[in-house]
Amino acid sequence: MKSYKKIIGILLTSLITLCLTSALAFAASAAESTYLRGDADGNGIVDVKDVTTIQSVLAEITDDSDKKIELRADINGDGLDISDATEIQMNIAGYENIWHIGEKAAYPQPTTEPQTTKKPVPTKDPYELPIIFN
Ligand SMILES: [Ca+2]
Numbered sequence: 001m002k003s004y005k006k007i008i009g010i011l012l013t014s015l016i017t018l019c020l021t022s023a024l025a026f027a028a029s030a031a032e033s034t035y036l037r038g039d040a041d042g043n044g045i046v047d048v049k050d051v052t053t054i055q056s057v058l059a060e061i062t063d064d065s066d067k068k069i070e071l072r073a074d075i076n077g078d079g080l081d082i083s084d085a086t087e088i089q090m091n092i093a094g095y096e097n098i099w100h101i102g103e104k105a106a107y108p109q110p111t112t113e114p115q116t117t118k119k120p121v122p123t124k125d126p127y128e129l130p131i132i133f134n
């Protein structure tokens, strides 16, 4: 009887551990799939450090070859430039937030469709006259 309770205890402990691990993994993946608009450095808050990060990328001091900083900080969608830093500064100063700075956005998901290389379809002129030999 005592060993029966011990086995049930071990099973319940394993089940709880499994559930907690799954929940934490789910929470981590959800956190990695979203970001805050304007959070250039990706630390979860939008503040003056994000402005500094943008300036650092523009001065080519900070590497952004994976374009994640640009994705998070290009708040007006025209590429990362100093106007993004200015808009974030204005948002921090309390000006109207027309660019949804600080709101959650989703990272683009990689496409699962295989990349196919389509051969170009030869175009035929629909108005081409047939060549008639006499
Ligand atoms: Ca930040």
Ligand SMILES: [Ca+2]
Binding pocket: 073, 074, 075, 076, 077, 078, 079, 080, 081, 083, 084
């Ligand atoms: Ca921009």
